[in-house]
Amino acid sequence: PSVSLSVMPFLFFALLTTKHVTYSPKSICALKGSTVIMDCTYSYPAGHTVQTAFWTKSLPPAAGVEPPDLLDDPEYRDRVQYLRDKSCRLSLRDVRESDQSKYYFRFITDKPGGKWQGTDGVYLSVTGLQVEVPERVMEGDKVTLTCKTTCRLTDRTSFTWYRNGASLSSSTEQLYVQSASRENRDRYSCGVWNLFSPEIPLDVLYGPKSISVSISPSGKIVEGSSVTLTCSRTSLVTKGENFTLNNISSVNSEGYKCKSSNEHGEKYSDAVTLNVLYPPKNTSVSISPSGEIVEGSSVTLTCSSDGNPPVQKYTWFKDGGSSPVGSGHSYSFTLDSESSGQYYCEAQNEHGSRGSEAVLLNFKSTND
Incomplete structure (x- = not known):
């Protein structure tokens, strides 16, 4: 009988420990640079008076040792705010990647054993914004850009899209580009509230264009001299750009054209005729x-x-x-x-x- 009397108070205390702090929600996804609110409610037995209440990132390390208060942490003290009432609200501004962690509310009353801390805690995930573009975009393609986060944002969010710094009408996490063009050289970014992703260029792949052949030296070409033909293009070629004719003669007067090719296509120049004198x-x-x-x-x-x-x-x-x-x-x-x-x-x-x-x-x- 004496053993059962000593066990029951311990079990009763454990139940109080887990039930007296409730978190909602228990996980939050927040943007870097934003302000996040963590909410909980707590209760305690009649006759108790709360002497200390604080938020911490740790469970009690050992009996008789209190976990550190965020207000005492130089990384947090200027960024956190407590509302010390039955709704234990923590406000954390200018969220950083290093803030990703689990957070706990703890309070201590004036009675022996009056220490409670919800062990569930609130897990804070921290994400940035990143524009995701398809790995391969060909000229003329319809392209879908996505404003990505590493976790699903907790708050319902409206997105803002920017092209070369100018805002666009789309307000969802996806932006549709109807026809990709190499001429535009556009850069895209997305934003939520006043937080923005880095600008990402839309790199458009295309086959060679505007192929032409130039002759060097220019002017008169006398039989017996050397001539270099240069292939000019607006896309990288897979073969050499220059073709040299040494000891040129009248039989070399026929038309020459060059082919420029890359993995996305090929194109021929117009033919040029050498006027060999x-x-x-x-x-x-x-x-x-x-x-x-x-x-x-x-x-x-x-x-x-x-x-x-x-x-x-x-x-x-x-x-x-x-x-x-x-x-x-x-x-x-x-x-x-x-x-x-x-x-x-x-x-x-x-x-x-x-x-x-x-x-x-x-x-x-x-x-x-």
Whole structure:
């Protein structure tokens, strides 16, 4: 019987300990920088008078040792406020990440054993705001941005969205961008009350655009020189940007274009043609009329040559002589014994000259 009498008071005290402080709610999610309110109610037996009431982050470490009061903690004393009535309300302003913890209300009366602390406590989770964007955004995509927190905010919340610092009309945790564009380079942030997330750029991926080829050196390109073609673009390419042609010749005059590609697409430039300048080449003489020519007939010799710029001067020579016998693209005369012989032409432009092989002009005598 003596044992049962000693156990019953202990059980009765334990029940008082757990029932005399009630927290509501028992968990809170708050934003960094905000003010949070923790609420509880407490009661005590008739005849008791409360001497001390405070909030703490600790349970009693040992019998006879009181946990520390938040008002005595330099990290809290300037940020907490108590309402010392039957509604034990704690106000904590400028919430910090380091404030994430469980908080307990404790009170002590003037009677022996009159110490109560609700062991459930209030757990405070602390979160910031962060704009969440899709991992991959292509130009033209419809994009959903989300204002994220690491815990669900306890208070019903209206969100504010900002683009490049200007507020938008959306008031929910999600913002819809109808068509992503690389041109905008927009930065987005979200806010709750007067607390804001960092600005996040919307990085839009796109394939190469505005591809063009430039020629270096600019100006005249003379046969035998070197030319570098450079591919310009508005997106990174996967191959080299430059293509160099050494000892360039007239056969290199065809059109060139470059292809720029990345993981999001590819695009070709317009073709560019190299205007390669070179002296006359492939110079030759043609005879009109062709075939057998009768003495006294009119003959026309025509000089043909390929050059860039085009041949500017044609000169005619006879029988290997150094003095010209005529000039111009064509040379006409009457064929007789004086004018028969070997003829060749020389074609010339600003980059050089080239002579043709000689052609032999004979005639058929009218006496034959």
